[in-house]
Amino acid sequence: MAQISADNHGLRLYTRYAVLVLIAVIFIFPLVFMVVSSLKPDQQLLADTASLRAFLPVGDISLNNYTAAFQRAPVGLFIMNSVIVTGVTVVLSLLACSAAAFAFVFVNWKGRELVLSLILATLIVPFETIAIPLLLISSQLPWIGLDGLTSGWLNTYRVQIIPFIADGLTIFLFVQYFKDLPGELIEAARVEGASWGQIYRRIVMPLAGPVLATAAILKFLVMYNQYLWPLMVVQDEAYRPVMVGLQYFFQLNIAWGEVMAYLSLITVPVLAFYLYLQKAFIASIASTGVKG
Amino acid sequence: MKHFTLAAGALLASVAFTTVAQAQTTLSMWYHGAGNEGEAKVLNQIITDFNASQADWKVELQSFPQAAYNDSVTAGALAGNLPDILDVDGPIMPNWAWAGYMQPLQIDEAKIAGFLPGPKGYWGGKLYSIGLWDAAVALVTRQSILDELKLRTPTLDQPWTGEEFMAALDAAKASGKYEFPLDLGMAWTGEWYPYAFSPLLQSFGGDIVDRTTYKTAEGTLNGEAAVKFGDWWQGLFKNGYAQATQDPADRDGGFAAGKYAFSWNGNWAALGALAAFDDTVFLPAPDFGAGAKIGAASWQFGISAKSAHPDGASKFIEFALQDKYLADFANTTGLIPATKTAAAMTENYKDGGPLAVFYGMTEANALVRPVSPGYVVQAKVFEKALADIANGAAVADTLDAAVDEINADIEKNGGYGH
Numbered sequence: 164m165a166q167i168s169a170d171n172h173g174l175r176l177y178t179r180y181a182v183l184v185l186i187a188v189i190f191i192f193p194l195v196f197m198v199v200s201s202l203k204p205d206q207q208l209l210a211d212t213a214s215l216r217a218f219l220p221v222g223d224i225s226l227n228n229y230t231a232a233f234q235r236a237p238v239g240l241f242i243m244n245s246v247i248v249t250g251v252t253v254v255l256s257l258l259a260c261s262a263a264a265f266a267f268v269f270v271n272w273k274g275r276e277l278v279l280s281l282i283l284a285t286l287i288v289p290f291e292t293i294a295i296p297l298l299l300i301s302s303q304l305p306w307i308g309l310d311g312l313t314s315g316w317l318n319t320y321r322v323q324i325i326p327f328i329a330d331g332l333t334i335f336l337f338v339q340y341f342k343d344l345p346g347e348l349i350e351a352a353r354v355e356g357a358s359w360g361q362i363y364r365r366i367v368m369p370l371a372g373p374v375l376a377t378a379a380i381l382k383f384l385v386m387y388n389q390y391l392w393p394l395m396v397v398q399d400e401a402y403r404p405v406m407v408g409l410q411y412f413f414q415l416n417i418a419w420g421e422v423m424a425y426l427s428l429i430t431v432p433v434l435a436f437y438l439y440l441q442k443a444f445i446a447s448i449a450s451t452g453v454k455g
Numbered sequence: 456m457k458h459f460t461l462a463a464g465a466l467l468a469s470v471a472f473t474t475v476a477q478a479q480t481t482l483s484m485w486y487h488g489a490g491n492e493g494e495a496k497v498l499n500q501i502i503t504d505f506n507a508s509q510a511d512w513k514v515e516l517q518s519f520p521q522a523a524y525n526d527s528v529t530a531g532a533l534a535g536n537l538p539d540i541l542d543v544d545g546p547i548m549p550n551w552a553w554a555g556y557m558q559p560l561q562i563d564e565a566k567i568a569g570f571l572p573g574p575k576g577y578w579g580g581k582l583y584s585i586g587l588w589d590a591a592v593a594l595v596t597r598q599s600i601l602d603e604l605k606l607r608t609p610t611l612d613q614p615w616t617g618e619e620f621m622a623a624l625d626a627a628k629a630s631g632k633y634e635f636p637l638d639l640g641m642a643w644t645g646e647w648y649p650y651a652f653s654p655l656l657q658s659f660g661g662d663i664v665d666r667t668t669y670k671t672a673e674g675t676l677n678g679e680a681a682v683k684f685g686d687w688w689q690g691l692f693k694n695g696y697a698q699a700t701q702d703p704a705d706r707d708g709g710f711a712a713g714k715y716a717f718s719w720n721g722n723w724a725a726l727g728a729l730a731a732f733d734d735t736v737f738l739p740a741p742d743f744g745a746g747a748k749i750g751a752a753s754w755q756f757g758i759s760a761k762s763a764h765p766d767g768a769s770k771f772i773e774f775a776l777q778d779k780y781l782a783d784f785a786n787t788t789g790l791i792p793a794t795k796t797a798a799a800m801t802e803n804y805k806d807g808g809p810l811a812v813f814y815g816m817t818e819a820n821a822l823v824r825p826v827s828p829g830y831v832v833q834a835k836v837f838e839k840a841l842a843d844i845a846n847g848a849a850v851a852d853t854l855d856a857a858v859d860e861i862n863a864d865i866e867k868n869g870g871y872g873h
Contacts, residue, residue, distance in 0.1 A: 205707075206708065209704040209707065209708050210708075210712075212702075212704055234492065235490050235492060236489070236490055295533060298530060298533055298534055299533065299534065301534075302533075302534035302535065302536060315534075315536075317534060317536055394523050394526055394527055394530065395526070395527070395530035395534075396530070396534075398485070398517055398519070398527060398531060398536065399517065400489070400517065400518065407520065407523055408520075410489075410490070410520030410521070410522040410523045411489050411490025411520045412490060413490075413520070413521070413522050414490060414491055414521070415721075415723050415724070416707065416723070416724060416727065417703070417707065419704075419707075
């Protein structure tokens with residue numbers, strides 16, 4: 164009897180792993196196709212798409228597409244721009260949105276429910292609907308910098324960063340997480356005479372690792388994939404991000420190998436960022452699942 | 456003493472150079488060719504030559520990827536941030552001129568008398584843009600295919616009739632050697648549809664819009680000729696002559712791989728087709744009754760309405776119109792030089808050159824797309840209608856609906872200034 168039970172358990176385990184491997188393969192295949200294709204000349208790449216060879220680094224393999232990609236476009240500059248814009252926005256967004264959520268959850272003030280409702284209502288407003296008014300405002304805004312007082316934010320990093328620091332989704336994520344923190348902790352700290360700033364810095368934020376990771380990854384993806392907004396506000400190549408740069412490769416006769424090489428290169432920062440925060444991200448999702 | 460003289464000379468030279476540099480007024484320029492190494496090389500050479508040729512103006516280039524260019528210009532216009540010089544796709548120009556993005560050129564029109572009609576961008580009787588090249592579409596095939604299928608080689612004087620064209624497709628289909636007899640480039644979307652396919656409609660006697668008034672599409676896009684065209688178009692897909700949806704890889708390499716007997720493609724792909732087979736030939740468009748037609752007008756230079764220096768911008772554009780630059784562009788990109796004299800300076804388009812046939816096609820058959828600000832909408836409506844018909848939608852109903860949509864747009868925009 165015990166033997167049958169052990170066999171069933173083993174079978175279930177094998178089945179489970181087989182399904183998981185299959186799912187993993189389905190998700191990994193596009194990435195494998197992208198990287199493998201980036202190593203092949205166009206003619207071979209197109210010919211291989213009809214067979215499993217599309218996923219195998221076989222035939223005429225080289226790094227020529229990568230060399231050509233760097234010749235066609237300033238790839239390094241685009242990646243650097245995206246990393247700067249995304250990195251700065253993510254950091255500022257985590258600070259601003261967590262502070263806002265802290266004020267909504269822990270600080271008692273008149274009208275906070277209404278203001279929070281208004282902020283959450285912005286989640287249903289697509290960016291495209293506010294893009295043009297935002298463009299008109301951004302093109303007229305003043306700025307004090309090294310050149311003194313100037314007018315207009317176009318062709319800068321700040322125009323790609325500042326409008327995206329605060330957003331309803333990130334605030335919502337923090338609000339939900341903070342609501343689940345034990346209220347006794349905050350009360351005890353208040354009794355001990357801690358200020359709101361101290362509670363935010365020393366108690367709440369050290370406990371917010373999982374939600375910080377989740378919010379950071381989601382924000383990173385949104386910012387790194389920005390296309391419409393930089394297209395509208397950046398005419399200077401020096402400030403162009405990766406997604407606008409992708410269009411450099413879509414000429415009349417598309418060099419697919421170069422496209423794949425460029426995509427492989429710009430995927431590296433995303434993967435690195437995700438892998439860095441993966442543990443905390445999964446912890447956040449898992450804890451959400453348990454509560455649900 | 457020798458050192459002192461050298462130093463003094465260098466100082467004087469640098470002062471003189473600085474004075475010239477300071478005297479030059481900067482003209483900003485936007486161009487759609489980022490990522491296109493060949494075009495960038497020629498354009499940068501023109502700019503370098505122009506900046507060195509005179510002391511008044513200095514052009515500074517900002518390149519954009521083509522797919523992002525029109526949206527960038529529209530956003531720039533909204534933000535009041537357009538450059539002095541911009542380039543514009545020929546059929547879009549009337550819209551930008553009408554919308555107030557552009558101003559007329561100040562160039563001596565005698566200098567463009569010898570230009571092909573396609574590269575000249577007129578709106579409201581004024582020249583708003585001028586191009587250095589044109590593009591053309593041909594029926595690409597191989598002489599060996601024509602011989603094997605026992606087909607007459609059509610010429611500009613005697614193109615295939617509609618019946619001959621269909622007989623050629625039937626022969627290719629009956630041979631059983633090809634996945635499809637005809638590659639129409641259905642993998643390409645957007646401007647390809649009106650550019651490549653509206654001339655076929657025009658050859659049937661229809662059009663996207665009534666060009667006598669530009670105030671309606673009634674009767675031209677849904678009249679008897681247009682419905683006949685629509686039935687023929689749908690038949691191409693229903694009867695297995697062409698595929699309604701196509702893998703982009705097949706568009707890029709299908710003809711070279713022998714999947715198609717004929718390919719409806721542009722001269723920009725011609726060098727690749729010649730490289731694939733040594734007996735590649737480019738045939739003129741068939742004549743479906745109202746004459747053989749192909750599209751015309753490509754990217755052109757213009758001046759933004761906000762430019763404070765239209766005189767300088769015009770000087771640059773006039774400078775760029777020299778035959779040597781037209782020839783350089785043609786040699787680099789494979790596009791058709793705008794003048795006969797420039798064509799004679801190129802390897803591909805000179806008499807007897809492998810692509811010279813395209814110059815003749817443009818001269819003989821080219822028809823610009825409707826010269827109207829409403830074209831930007833009409834092109835999209837036309838594209839959708841043709842895609843729907845290709846996928847089995849009822850021809851007459853689809854064309855009627857397209858006409859309604861175009862007419863409503865014209866009315867909503869007060870006739871677009873016609």
